[in-house]
Amino acid sequence: MRLLGISGSPREGATAYVVREALAFAASLGAVETEFISLKGKQIGFCLHCDYCVRTKKGCVQKDDVVELYPSLEAADAWLLATPVYQGTMSGQLKAVLDRCRALVARNPDVFRNKVGAAIAVGGDRVGGQEPAIMAIHAFYLANKMIPVSGGPFGSNLGGTVWSRDKKAEGAAADEVGMKTVYRTVERLVEVTRLLRAGEGA
Template sequence: MNKKVLVLSASPRKGGNSEMLCDQFMLGAKESGNQVEKIFVGDKKINYCVACDGCKRNNGNCVYKDDMAEVLEKMIAADVIVMATPVYFYTMDGQMKTLIDRTVARYTEIRNKEFYFIATAADDRKQAMERTLEGFRGFTCCLSGAKEKGIIYGTGAWNKGDIKGSQAIKQAYEMGKNV
């Protein structure tokens, strides 16, 4: 069965390590006949949630007129969501956290999705990424029917391109192929 796969790449650095892993995941998913789209979060204008509750008063419509409404529609329509972030100070970057926070307007509509997580870090220990993964799990725990399907640990990747030739590159491709 072909699936709609949405890749959310939150690295502020185009062509960075986490984005390279996204691209490999996408390649595998496309080769398996899935419909795949990547959103480079840094290209989107997404304001911070200010807990004004405007979305509750406006049927899930945020008071901000930015790009998040479009991203949220795509998250709701997807079968599979890939969330990718570099690890900053042992947690996800601000771009990903801001995106997650802004789903509050319609998070109850993000139902029955398969989730894959991609994290890259300079540290070469997987344990260094656990707080990042717990952040993702905190989000998906709030979503009805969310299923964690896989994690790609891009360890030992500080400089742009460090991830090339790593096991994580191969793993990302294979995981995408098996969506």
């Protein structure tokens, strides 16, 4: 299976650290090919709602760095989207990428069908909006025929929730409880993706 991990932070900080750790853990489970993408330094335009994509079915009219992300988003069996918590929800950078996915869906409404998705949110505060951020990502999955998963009850209810204390990688690494929510989420993401892919072959 191909697992795509995206850090929705504009810098090399806690979120990128967490995604790298999560992907390394996924790879250690065996037979998982991983790809890491950071939104740091990327030119990401807002969706303009020009409807070029709907009218022409030729993708997005904007030729910025999001166009380079499209093939990875399409190819992966599973997505692990991670965001820093900004004002209690996902970062604008990640939201803009998700909005721009409309261009792919306009061409093929089933483009993301049955991909499995999990979410991680990294906040500076212990309870800073990690769960609303995760739910916002899950809404994208639901709206686009994807299958959202979490790590499950007693610890990882909605996904990976990390407390960085605004200390970048060092802060995230010190949050042992938070990192456990991430590993549990990844385990479930891999499990469900494998089940689905096996079912497709049945």
